[in-house]
Amino acid sequence: MPDRSGPEKLGLIAGNGRFPFLLLDAARAEGVEVVVAAIKEETDPEIDRRAQADSGIQVHWLSLGELSKLIETYQRAGVTRAVMAGQVKHKQIFSSIRPDWRLAKLLLNLRTRNTDILLGAVAKVLGDEGIELISSTAFLEPLLAQEGVLTKREPDEDERKNIEYGLSVAKGIASFDIGQTVVVAAQACVAVEAMEGTDATIxxxxxxxxxxxxEASTLQRRLTVVKVAKPKQDMRFDVPVIGMRTIETMISAGASCLSVEAGRTLLFDRDTMLQKAEESGIAIVGVPRGY
Incomplete structure (x- = not known):
């Protein structure tokens, strides 16, 4: 029988990285009990230690593809709202997944299998079973990028031109669910994100x-990184995220400017990240939605 006693419980479908832990901490700070569905192929085992130290956290491990087990776990725990947090590498979705009967049936009915279509279908199945998938930014709104220049240094003229050009390219690839990041130099596209992710693209x-x-190219050495949300971004999954690792990767790659979409990009370790960017001469700007 489902456990409906006590306060409402939030389901957390945890991928990799720090995102699940930030959301977990924010939810617990508001007194919300959290039932974590930890993905064996992705989630940091540190999640178990968090649960051992906090009776308000339950952790259940499952593999990619175990959709029935996810639903049964949440129904038994009395979870009616859930959130996805943390990346599941695209290549994992398409190579490591071993679908159970429920997910296999879902996949057979999909005309295309990009991540948006797949996760949207999973969200519908969860909803049909009484589990509403809510925005990944729930409890984390203060971490969303603000509009304007976020560092002391503003982008120079060349970097602003790179941003203008990069936005047009990034919005194009994002509309096809290919990726959300492009890297530009001298208004020429150097790299486009696909399944490898933002940092690997940089x-x-x-x-x-x-x-x-x-080879003595005439292209300028400095790189500008432009990251956008999808035109019809579903905030329940695959929300753009920037953190310290991205800044460190930019430094290594020789990138001097980062553009993100305000209100739809999460900035992790914001103060430390901005300080590191400023020390390294990197300008960061939040462009308004629809810019």
Whole structure:
């Protein structure tokens, strides 16, 4: 029988990285009990230690593809609202997944299998079973990027031109659910994100520019990173996230400017990240939605 006693419980479907822990801390700070569905292929085992130290946290481990187990776990715990937090690598979704009967049936009925379509279908199945999937930014609104220049240094003229051009390219690829990040130099597209993720895209751009520099290319060395939300971004999953690792990757790649979409991009470790960016001469700007 479902456990409906006591306060409402929030389901947390935890991917990798710090996102699940930030959301967990924010929810617990508001006194919300959390039932974590930890993904064996992705979630940091530290989640178990959190549960051992806090009786308001339950952790259940399951593999990608175990949709029935997820539903049964939440129904037994009395969960009626759930949130996805943390990345599940795209290549994991398409290579490591071993679907149970429920997910296999869902996949067979999909005409396309990009992440938006797949996760949207999963959200519908959860909703049909009485589990509402809510925004990934729930409890974390203060971490959303603000509009305007976020660092002391503003983008220079060349970087602003890169941002203008990069936004047009990034919005194009995002509309096809290909990726959400492009890396630009001298108003030329150096790298486009696909399944590898933002940081790997920046690394690839840095490697390419080093090769071009060695060949005495006329392209300027400095890179501008432009990250956007999808035109019809579903805030329940795949919300753009920037953190310290992104800044460190930019430094290594020789990138000098970062543009994110205000109100739809989460900034993790905000103060530390901005300080690191300023120390390294990186300008960060939040562009308004629809810019």
């Amino acid at each position: 690394e690839r751009a840095g490697e390419l520019m080093r090769t071009l520099d060695e």
